[in-house]
Amino acid sequence: MSSEQREGSQETTTTTVEGNGTIGGNNSHSAVAATLRATSTMASCQRLRLNPNNEHRPDTYEDLQLDFPNSVYSSLEKYLPPNMLVSNRDEKIKFMTDIMLRHLPHGERSRAQRHRDYRQKIISNYQPLHRELYTLVPTVCFVPSFLKAINESTEESFRNIISEPSPGVFVFDMLQPSFCEMMLSEIDNFERWVGETKFRIMRPNTMNKYGAVLDDFGLDTMLDKLMEGFIRPISKLFFSDVGGASLDSHHGFVVEYGKDRDVDLGFHVDDSEVTLNVCLGNQFVGGELFFRGTRCEKHVNTATKADLTFDYDHIPGQAVLHRGRHRHGARATTSGHRVNMLLWCRSSVFRELKTHQKEFSSWCGECFCEKRDEKVRSIDALRKKLFKARHTQA
Numbered sequence: 001m002s003s004e005q006r007e008g009s010q011e012t013t014t015t016t017v018e019g020n021g022t023i024g025g026n027n028s029h030s031a032v033a034a035t036l037r038a039t040s041t042m043a044s045c046q047r048l049r050l051n052p053n054n055e056h057r058p059d060t061y062e063d064l065q066l067d068f069p070n071s072v073y074s075s076l077e078k079y080l081p082p083n084m085l086v087s088n089r090d091e092k093i094k095f096m097t098d099i100m101l102r103h104l105p106h107g108e109r110s111r112a113q114r115h116r117d118y119r120q121k122i123i124s125n126y127q128p129l130h131r132e133l134y135t136l137v138p139t140v141c142f143v144p145s146f147l148k149a150i151n152e153s154t155e156e157s158f159r160n161i162i163s164e165p166s167p168g169v170f171v172f173d174m175l176q177p178s179f180c181e182m183m184l185s186e187i188d189n190f191e192r193w194v195g196e197t198k199f200r201i202m203r204p205n206t207m208n209k210y211g212a213v214l215d216d217f218g219l220d221t222m223l224d225k226l227m228e229g230f231i232r233p234i235s236k237l238f239f240s241d242v243g244g245a246s247l248d249s250h251h252g253f254v255v256e257y258g259k260d261r262d263v264d265l266g267f268h269v270d271d272s273e274v275t276l277n278v279c280l281g282n283q284f285v286g287g288e289l290f291f292r293g294t295r296c297e298k299h300v301n302t303a304t305k306a307d308l309t310f311d312y313d314h315i316p317g318q319a320v321l322h323r324g325r326h327r328h329g330a331r332a333t334t335s336g337h338r339v340n341m342l343l344w345c346r347s348s349v350f351r352e353l354k355t356h357q358k359e360f361s362s363w364c365g366e367c368f369c370e371k372r373d374e375k376v377r378s379i380d381a382l383r384k385k386l387f388k389a390r391h392t393q394a
């Protein structure tokens with residue numbers, strides 16, 4: 001199979017994520033991007049049945065730490081629709097949890113509070129393996145070239161270490177190999193704990209079945225420092241058009257690919273203004289990122305211009321920085337095990353401003369073309385008008 005064929009099938013096998021306003025489907029000519037969102041923002045449209053199935057013997061949930069009291073799950077089970085009654089326990093839990101979250105009286109217990117409780121449950125039970133990871137020590141974390149550029153913090157110092165192999169995709173060496181190893185073993189340790197305690201964790205986003213949210217097991221403060229002190233200065237220079245200078249919150253997680261993990265990641269845009277993606281390792285084949293130009297919501301499914309297609313091969317320790325709205329995906333990791341750390345950085349100021357704007361020609365490739373074509377058309381019209389006026393005078 002040629003690389004173009006592989007690429008085509010990945011871009012057209014789409015996932016429609018609820019509530020994102022993008023339409024999925026197969027179209028061999030236009031790329032269709034989903035919006036990848038953090039799991040906690042997902043909604044379900046499933047319903048319970050009106051009359052319970054009293055013959056049904058519910059599962060037991062006592063051995064799990066769940067979002068709602070375990071007994072509620074056993075009691076609610078007999079109200080599940082017939083197709084769910086025969087599902088496995090994990091699917092039933094997810095279904096019932098989604099419904100209960102939707103029906104909580106508004107304001108009684110906010111989503112943020114529930115999420116805080118969830119994190120608290122993890123943090124008070126999970127024993128970290130490498131405590132030094134939880135406070136950001138720049139010399140432990142970063143390679144000297146990156147540290148030097150940050151310390152100088154000038155346009156020149158950043159341009160010395162950062163390349164831009166395709167418009168809007170910035171690449172630089174960032175993490176020390178020893179730091180990557182420490183992160184990998186911490187993640188292994190966390191996953192072992194999840195397996196042993198049967199704790200139900202939220203996955204990082206709506207398209208990955210594996211991976212973990214780093215913020216949920218204590219790394220949020222460290223990642224906030226990473227965003228503020230190290231990613232924001234770079235984003236201020238390269239992504240000022242999407243709020244790069246005012247990044248003020250993040251979603252930090254790892255994705256995992258290979259045997260018994262996710263295989264690839266479909267074509268999508270991130271729920272972020274700026275995305276940092278660093279490969280932690282380890283040995284793997286495949287998994288390349290493919291990029292297809294930056295688009296606003298209105299133009300997310302428009303065709304890709306040839307000069308904006310770009311493929312990137314992951315290298316452990318190396319970072320890729322791009323706009324969240326830069327359409328992309330990850331090809332199949334065909335052997336080995338790939339783990340990448342992602343930091344979706346957001347700007348509340350930019351999001352607020354965006355709601356008052358109609359076009360985004362400073363960063364959306366299609367808005368830019370529309371604006372340029374409109375300008376050409378109006379100059380042309382003016383030229384014709386002037387020519388006609390001169391002609392009539394003569």
Ligand SMILES: O=C(O)CCC(=O)C(=O)O
Nearest residue numbers: 036255265270330340342
């Ligand atoms: O697999 C990768 O490296 C890409 C992950 C990604 O794009 C995402 O999680 O938003």
Ligand SMILES: [Fe+2]
Nearest residue numbers: 036269270328
């Ligand atoms: Fe992404």
